[in-house]
Amino acid sequence: MRTVVVFAIAGALGAAIQTALPHRIPFLPAAPDLILVLVVYLGLHFHSAGGALGAFLLGYLLDTSAGIAPGLSCLTMTLVFGVVYLLSRRLWMENPVSNVAAVALGEGLKVVTVLLFFAVGVPGGVPWLSLARTLGFEALFAVLLTPFIFSALDAQLGRPRAARAREAD
Amino acid sequence: MVLFLRRYSVLTTTALLLAFSLTMLVANTRGGRRIDPLGAVFLEIVTPGSRALSALSNVFGQAWDSYVGLVGVRQENAWLRKRVRELEARFDRMADLESQSARLQALLDLRDSMPGQAVAARITSADLKGLFRTATLNKGERDGIAQGMAVVAPQGAVGHVVATSPNAARVLLLEDPSSGIDAIVQRSRARGIVEGGSGSGCVLKYVKRRDDLQPGDRVVTSGLDGIFPKGIPIGEITAVIPGERGLFQSAELQAAIDFSKLEEVLVVAAPATEVPPSPQRVRPTPAERGPAR
Numbered sequence: 027m028r029t030v031v032v033f034a035i036a037g038a039l040g041a042a043i044q045t046a047l048p049h050r051i052p053f054l055p056a057a058p059d060l061i062l063v064l065v066v067y068l069g070l071h072f073h074s075a076g077g078a079l080g081a082f083l084l085g086y087l088l089d090t091s092a093g094i095a096p097g098l099s100c101l102t103m104t105l106v107f108g109v110v111y112l113l114s115r116r117l118w119m120e121n122p123v124s125n126v127a128a129v130a131l132g133e134g135l136k137v138v139t140v141l142l143f144f145a146v147g148v149p150g151g152v153p154w155l156s157l158a159r160t161l162g163f164e165a166l167f168a169v170l171l172t173p174f175i176f177s178a179l180d181a182q183l184g185r186p187r188a189a190r191a192r193e194a195d
Numbered sequence: 196m197v198l199f200l201r202r203y204s205v206l207t208t209t210a211l212l213l214a215f216s217l218t219m220l221v222a223n224t225r226g227g228r229r230i231d232p233l234g235a236v237f238l239e240i241v242t243p244g245s246r247a248l249s250a251l252s253n254v255f256g257q258a259w260d261s262y263v264g265l266v267g268v269r270q271e272n273a274w275l276r277k278r279v280r281e282l283e284a285r286f287d288r289m290a291d292l293e294s295q296s297a298r299l300q301a302l303l304d305l306r307d308s309m310p311g312q313a314v315a316a317r318i319t320s321a322d323l324k325g326l327f328r329t330a331t332l333n334k335g336e337r338d339g340i341a342q343g344m345a346v347v348a349p350q351g352a353v354g355h356v357v358a359t360s361p362n363a364a365r366v367l368l369l370e371d372p373s374s375g376i377d378a379i380v381q382r383s384r385a386r387g388i389v390e391g392g393s394g395s396g397c398v399l400k401y402v403k404r405r406d407d408l409q410p411g412d413r414v415v416t417s418g419l420d421g422i423f424p425k426g427i428p429i430g431e432i433t434a435v436i437p438g439e440r441g442l443f444q445s446a447e448l449q450a451a452i453d454f455s456k457l458e459e460v461l462v463v464a465a466p467a468t469e470v471p472p473s474p475q476r477v478r479p480t481p482a483e484r485g486p487a488r
Binding site: 034038039041042043045073074075077078079081082083085086087089090091096097098100101104105107108111112143 | 230234245
């Protein structure tokens with residue numbers, strides 16, 4: 027229950043930050059993709075159907091607060107969760123560098139998915155340069171913030187991540 | 196089957212959710228029936244947080260705007276200061292030009308009033324503190340300047356040319372002790388010779404003892420020395436020095452010209468002398484006395 031509450035609060039806060047912050051701060055080109063960081067955390071440490079559902083709901087939350095087509099963030103976040111889950115089952119990913127690498131991978135997946143969606147689903151007139159720039163900055167900020175967010179989640183969830191991952195497996 | 200689902204529950208759930216997401220995305224993109232079962236609920240959840248964050252970021256944004264505004268004010272202030280300096284410099288240049296224009300106009304008027312040939316020249320250097328009070332002009336023989344020519348300015352007599360070169364001329368100023376100009380007191384018509392004093396002023400010498408001299412009397416050139424035209428102001432008597440004995444009296448003069456502020460002058464050719472100079476009255480010019488020092 028504690029985990030659900032923590033992720034609900036973190037998700038709501040992350041979605042609010044992602045959607046409300048960028049246009050308020052003139053020098054900020056894009057907001058960090060905090061939801062994706064949460065999803066990667068889920069993928070690394072919550073190897074259960076609940077984790078997958080959590081990722082889906084976090085994507086849904088993002089779609090609700092910012093998306094124009096509900097489903098895109100759901101799809102992206104669920105996909106990221108699945109890939110990170112599969113990777114973390116085969117590779118040792120219990121160190122800060124691999125955490126950051128996992129977030130970078132997730133961001134890459136998201137970029138590919140979003141660009142694919144725009145290429146296929148949105149007819150003409152896509153501002154590719156602006157889109158790529160925004161996605162790039164989102165990814166960069168997310169990667170930079172990953173260690174802090176992971177530490178905060180570890181502190182809130184109250185036990186070492188490795189133990190939790192093993193327990194989930 | 197149950198075992199399979201239990202073993203691969205994460206992957207199965209993920210696959211199902213992916214399929215649902217894709218369906219939702221396709222349906223919502225195509226504009227048909229909108230699939231958004233939890234949209235309203237999630238929006239209600241997110242809205243308070245968004246609102247709070249928006250208010251917070253408003254405060255931050257205002258602070259940022261104020262900071263940027265302050266930076267803008269500072270930049271504008273710096274620009275305005277620079278602009279003020281530029282305008283002041285331009286104003287100084289214009290004031291200088293205006294002053295120069297007025298001086299040149301006065302010089303032109305003087306030139307028109309001169310009977311003979313007159314050459315306008317600029318003073319390039321002046322020695323006002325040394326043993327000899329001289330000035331150098333930027334024009335010389337090529338411009339028609341010759342030794343012995345009078346140098347005048349709109350304010351009054353300046354001196355006379357004692358040396359020339361093709362492109363420059365040396366002027367012995369009125370204030371030099373070796374200078375001498377035949378002069379006349381305007382009021383009493385008393386005649387004398389104006390020489391440079393030991394200090395900064397001049398002395399009117401060789402005035403008959405019986406002639407009337409008063410402080411404040413204006414002294415002008417007599418035109419009888421063959422150098423200066425008649426009626427050019429020389430200065431004003433500041434004190435009369437009556438000789439205790441002898442035939443003559445003297446007077447201290449304040450020169451009409453402030454030589455330290457002189458910039459442009461007119462070099463005037465010797466006028467046709469109205470009355471031949473009296474041997475007692477006119478002293479030989481430095482040029483006549485010998486080579487220029």
